[in-house]
Amino acid sequence: MADEESSARSSSPQEAAAEDASAAGTTPADEQTADEQTADVAAEAAAAEESEEEPESAASTVASGIFSSKVAGLLRTVAEAHFLGVGAHADVWGAAVRIPNLLQNLLGEGTLSAAFIPIYSRMIEEGREREAGRFAGAIFGLLLAVAGGLVLLGVIFADPVVTALAPGWTDDAAKVASGELSVNRFTLTVQAVKIIFPMTGILVLSAWALGVLNSHRRFFVPYVAPVLWNVAIISGLTGTAFYLVGNPFVGADFQTSTKTTLLFAASFGALAGGGLQLLVQLPLVARLLKGFRFSLSTKVEGVREAIYASGPVIAGRGVYQFSAYLDQFLASFIAAGAVSAQRYAMVLYLLPISLFGFSVAASELPELSRLEEANTQPFLRRVNRSTRQMLLMIVPTVVGYLTLGYLIVSAFYQRGSFAPNDTWLVYFVLGGYALGIMATAVSRLLQNSFYALSDTKTPALIAVLRIVVSAAVAVPVMFWLDQYSVQEVVPGFERVSDQPLYLGAVGLAVGASVGAWMEVATLLYFLRKALGRLELPWLRTFQMTGLALVALAPAGGVWGLVQGAAWPIYLRGALVVGIFGFSYLGLAWLLGFDELNAWAGNYL
Numbered sequence: 001m002a003d004e005e006s007s008a009r010s011s012s013p014q015e016a017a018a019e020d021a022s023a024a025g026t027t028p029a030d031e032q033t034a035d036e037q038t039a040d041v042a043a044e045a046a047a048a049e050e051s052e053e054e055p056e057s058a059a060s061t062v063a064s065g066i067f068s069s070k071v072a073g074l075l076r077t078v079a080e081a082h083f084l085g086v087g088a089h090a091d092v093w094g095a096a097v098r099i100p101n102l103l104q105n106l107l108g109e110g111t112l113s114a115a116f117i118p119i120y121s122r123m124i125e126e127g128r129e130r131e132a133g134r135f136a137g138a139i140f141g142l143l144l145a146v147a148g149g150l151v152l153l154g155v156i157f158a159d160p161v162v163t164a165l166a167p168g169w170t171d172d173a174a175k176v177a178s179g180e181l182s183v184n185r186f187t188l189t190v191q192a193v194k195i196i197f198p199m200t201g202i203l204v205l206s207a208w209a210l211g212v213l214n215s216h217r218r219f220f221v222p223y224v225a226p227v228l229w230n231v232a233i234i235s236g237l238t239g240t241a242f243y244l245v246g247n248p249f250v251g252a253d254f255q256t257s258t259k260t261t262l263l264f265a266a267s268f269g270a271l272a273g274g275g276l277q278l279l280v281q282l283p284l285v286a287r288l289l290k291g292f293r294f295s296l297s298t299k300v301e302g303v304r305e306a307i308y309a310s311g312p313v314i315a316g317r318g319v320y321q322f323s324a325y326l327d328q329f330l331a332s333f334i335a336a337g338a339v340s341a342q343r344y345a346m347v348l349y350l351l352p353i354s355l356f357g358f359s360v361a362a363s364e365l366p367e368l369s370r371l372e373e374a375n376t377q378p379f380l381r382r383v384n385r386s387t388r389q390m391l392l393m394i395v396p397t398v399v400g401y402l403t404l405g406y407l408i409v410s411a412f413y414q415r416g417s418f419a420p421n422d423t424w425l426v427y428f429v430l431g432g433y434a435l436g437i438m439a440t441a442v443s444r445l446l447q448n449s450f451y452a453l454s455d456t457k458t459p460a461l462i463a464v465l466r467i468v469v470s471a472a473v474a475v476p477v478m479f480w481l482d483q484y485s486v487q488e489v490v491p492g493f494e495r496v497s498d499q500p501l502y503l504g505a506v507g508l509a510v511g512a513s514v515g516a517w518m519e520v521a522t523l524l525y526f527l528r529k530a531l532g533r534l535e536l537p538w539l540r541t542f543q544m545t546g547l548a549l550v551a552l553a554p555a556g557g558v559w560g561l562v563q564g565a566a567w568p569i570y571l572r573g574a575l576v577v578g579i580f581g582f583s584y585l586g587l588a589w590l591l592g593f594d595e596l597n598a599w600a601g602n603y604l
Helices: 013-022 034-051 055-084 088-098 101-107 109-115 117-125 129-156 158-165 172-178 185-215 220-245 256-279 282-288 303-331 338-370 376-413 420-434 437-452 457-481 504-531 538-562 569-590 595-603
Strands: none
Touching (some): 055 088, 055 256, 088 303, 101 185, 101 303, 117 303, 129 158, 129 185, 129 303, 158 185, 172 185, 220 256, 303 504, 338 437, 338 504, 376 538, 376 569, 376 595, 420 504, 457 504
């Protein structure tokens, strides 16, 4: 996602639609929870103010906004891993959060950023605050009516909705009877979806509040509000666990019935968190709105224009949502643990892309747009420079995930219900996704290059192709790998659970990476046709890879020294990864990598 002007997300509905479509194909946006999407949109809106506020702080503002959301989301995921582990209950939680998200994705931040914010902002800039307030009131009323109706339908028809999106779970009753599974994932998912569905309606209204605040250039509250969603889920899990088993962090044994109760505690926590996310924004919204009047009328000035503008955006987001649900659909046909392993790996996959990829891409869109009418050489140089800047951080992350990934996954997740076999599976899935991290980050910059040239159609069509390629690769690889368990591929590994974990989820990750590289190649081909010669900095990438491999030596040495130490795994992981990172950056500084200056300028 990226922004160009104070519309907070895109300069046109078509751009927003294309951008959402471009996110499809098992990309980070597919796995973003509501809190992360909110923070990302708010962060990108801050970048869009670059031309009027402080230019030098744009990328750092975007990164800090995304970072606050990612940290909170990461802590929530660590809590989920501790209490639910990898398996049936964690699969249910992942599906229950994802399935109702259709409503929030179609009517939430992206749509409002393209349809509501430009019109509301224009009225504010023209000094027509009371007209803006009446427009905001009408949009609020229509959103409340539409979201409320869809929430009601979602709760009533939760059973067929889950059947359509997780058909592989419909025979779980027979599997439970035969002893193949310990819980019925289908029944639990239906129950959890009924609890969580109202949350998505509340978050649509929260997105409206975010739109008002962004239009008034108030970004702090939208950054903070999503954190409450995470805190509510963490509190629900932790409080319930203390009630059920005493101290859940010291030798607690989470039985099947305990995990089921914790699953519902997390679901009610998500619902409460959605309410908090909306409520914390309302006082400031109330102070900023002038002339607010609740209405369901489409005759209020600006409403029909907003409805018309939202059409292409909703269509584009539908493509993106289809991709997300395709993963859920496919994962339901492979062994238990696939959905949860994919989610845990995706959290780590998202961190470098959001911090080092999307932050650069979002802050560069306004600059690239200003060069649209100039000759192509400055445009090409800026794309090349921005690519080098993001790859300075992306490349060592890829190397780190592939080589130190087991330690990283252990440090983040391995505690409580999250066992060593869970760590191995998530590590393998993370490795599959890591192969495409660089491609996904570069793709976003190339997409923004097209948007700066007022071409939204090309990246949207390429995104659809990416979905097709990803699925074509993922399906056969997924079913092939699902024949092999973690115990079979890890030498000397002992089985530590009654239900072994299989590697099918790795196929989904590999398919996503292949699709990402296809997207980069295709975007690059058409961008060259539009601008002439454009080369990605491959030589610099190889140099960065070499530095990262050299930096592995001291990190690996320390890992060997502390492996048998009685330190908590997260301390050992932090030490090894920290030494790897400092060694890499130190070498880059000694060798005079000028990409460091760009990051230093953002943060120092």
